[in-house]
Amino acid sequence: xxxxxxxxxxxxxxxxxxxxxxxxxxxxxxxxxxxxxxxxxxxxxxxxxxxxxxxxxxxxxxxxxxxxxxxxxxxxxxxxxxxxxxxxxxxxxxxxxxxxxxxxxxxxxxxxxxxxxxxxxxxxxxxxxxxxxxxxxxxxxxxxxxxxxxxxxxxxxxxxxxxxxxxxxxxxxxxxxxxxxxxxxxxxxxxxxxxxxxxxxxxxxxxxxxxxxxxxxxxxxxxxxxxxxxxxxxx
Amino acid sequence: xxxxxxxxxxxxxxxxxxxxxxxxxxxxxxxxxxxxxxxxxxxxxxxxxxxxxxxxxxxxxxxxxxxxxxxxxxxxxxxxxxx
Numbered sequence: 304x305x306x307x308x309x310x311x312x313x314x315x316x317x318x319x320x321x322x323x324x325x326x327x328x329x330x331x332x333x334x335x336x337x338x339x340x341x342x343x344x345x346x347x348x349x350x351x352x353x354x355x356x357x358x359x360x361x362x363x364x365x366x367x368x369x370x371x372x373x374x375x376x377x378x379x380x381x382x383x384x385x386x387x388x389x390x391x392x393x394x395x396x397x398x399x400x401x402x403x404x405x406x407x408x409x410x411x412x413x414x415x416x417x418x419x420x421x422x423x424x425x426x427x428x429x430x431x432x433x434x435x436x437x438x439x440x441x442x443x444x445x446x447x448x449x450x451x452x453x454x455x456x457x458x459x460x461x462x463x464x465x466x467x468x469x470x471x472x473x474x475x476x477x478x479x480x481x482x483x484x485x486x487x488x489x490x491x492x493x494x495x496x497x498x499x500x501x502x503x504x505x506x507x508x509x510x511x512x513x514x515x516x517x518x519x520x521x522x523x524x525x526x527x528x529x530x531x532x533x534x535x536x537x538x
Numbered sequence: 539x540x541x542x543x544x545x546x547x548x549x550x551x552x553x554x555x556x557x558x559x560x561x562x563x564x565x566x567x568x569x570x571x572x573x574x575x576x577x578x579x580x581x582x583x584x585x586x587x588x589x590x591x592x593x594x595x596x597x598x599x600x601x602x603x604x605x606x607x608x609x610x611x612x613x614x615x616x617x618x619x620x621x
Contacts, residue, residue, distance in 0.1 A: 400561075404568070464542055468550035472557025476614070479561030483568020490572035491579060498583020505586045512582055512593055516575025519600045523564035523571075523607040530560040530614045538553060538618070 308380045310388030314395025315376035318452075321399030322369020325485070329362040329410020336414040340421020347424035354420060354431050358413030361438045365402035365409065365445045372398040372452050384460040389467040393474030394455040397531070400478025401448025404485020405441055412437040412492035419500025429503040430496060436510060437492025440517045444481035444488070447528045451477040454535060469538040473531035480527020487520040549621065556617035563610020570603040 337355040341348055376391050416434035420427045455470060462470075495513035499506050578596035582589050 408572075464546055464550050465553065469553040469557075472554045474557070475554070476557035476559075476561040479558070480564035483565035484572075485568070487568040487570070487572020487575070490569070491575035494576035495579035495583070498579050501583050502586075505583055508586055508589050509579055509582060512579050512589065512596070513575070515593065516571075516578060516596060516600070519597065519604070520568060520571040520575055522604060523567045526607060526611045527560050527564045530556065530611065530618075533615075533618060534553060534557060 307382045307385050307388030310385075311376050311379050311382060311391035314392040315373045315380075316395070317392070318369050318376060318395035318399045319373035322373070322402040323366050325403035325406020326362055326364075326366035326409075327406070329406045329408070329413070329489075330359045332410040333358045333362065333413035333417060336417035336421075340417050343421045344424055347420065347427075350424055350427050351417065351420055354427060354434075355413075355417060357431065358409075358416060358434060358438070361435060361442075362406060362409040362413060364442055365406040368445055368449045369398050369402045372449070372456075375456060379456070382460075386462040386467055387458075387460045390455045390458050390470045393470045394452040396471075396474035397448050397455065397477040398445075398452040400475075401452075401481035402445050404482040404489075405443075405445035406485075408441040408444075408485040408487070408489025408492075409438040411486075411489035412441070412496050415493045415496040415500070419496060422500060426500060426503050429506055430499055433499045433506060433510060434492070434496055437488075437495060437513060437517075440514065440521075441485060441488040441492060443521055444485040444524045447524055448477050448481045451528065451531050451535075454532075458535070465538060469534040473534040476527050476534065477531040480531075481524055484521050484524035488517045491516040491520060552617045552621040556614040559617060560610050560614040563613070564607055567603050567605075567607035571600045574599040574603060
């Protein structure tokens with residue numbers, strides 16, 4: 304009993320500890336750009352503050368997912384099955400690593416929107432809409448990680464060595480697999496936002512290209528999810 | 539406690555390795571494709587008339603960046619089903 308509980312507590316710590324890295328850095332980037340823009344356009348301070356808070360709230364989503372899983376794992380600490388302990392640890396790894404990319408990624412378009420508003424405050428409405436679309440697509444990678452974590456938590460408590468290794472592998476596949484696409488989606492949205500800030504008339508074209516670019520970037524994330532689902536359900 | 543044979547241990551480690559292969563293998567292509575897509579958006583922001591050409595080049599560039607991700611997927615599937 305002690306060993307299985309230990310695994311779920313470690314999983315909870317990994318989920319929240321790693322899960323806060325991305326969002327924290329991303330929100331810091333947004334605030335950094337907002338402060339820089341304030342120095343350039345002190346008159347737009349109310350607008351900048353409002354949009355900074357919206358951008359940071361969206362960036363926070365990833366960390367909130369990690370918090371939810373972390374708390375769920377803490378409540379499961381009384382488990383007496385070693386297999387369940389391992390699946391809880393895997394769920395923690397999946398969501399902990401899986402939020403790093405989306406947190407950083409959501410910070411990048413937020414920061415570029417702040418920069419754009421600092422250059423031209425009257426574009427703020429268009430930029431906010433575009434920023435939120437970009438950030439929402441960036442969150443997909445975390446949502447995949449959340450799905451895999453929840454599946455791992457809900458798994459039936461039976462399985463041998465093979466199944467344990469497969470679940471741990473699924474956690475690593477989804478966790479690491481979400482890092483790159485999260486950051487990549489953020490990069491696409493960042494430069495699209497800079498384009499909108501330069502000339503808001505191109506917004507339609509840029510949104511289209513941004514979504515195509517983000518969809519292709521997301522493919523490796525989907526491979527990672529497929530591999531983790533195979534590891535969970537087929538093995 | 540049941541006895542674990544060497545063959546089972548190899549299979550278990552192969553499954554863990556499949557997860558690591560796909561997970562770590564997806565980091566690079568993800569970031570690389572993000573750079574391609576980002577710079578394509580930046581170029582379209584600067585020259586909207588060339589959007590078609592830029593989108594075409596972006597998709598080719600991303601497809602090539604994707605290849606290492608596909609290698610990782612193939613290796614992961616081999617580790618799961620063949621080893």
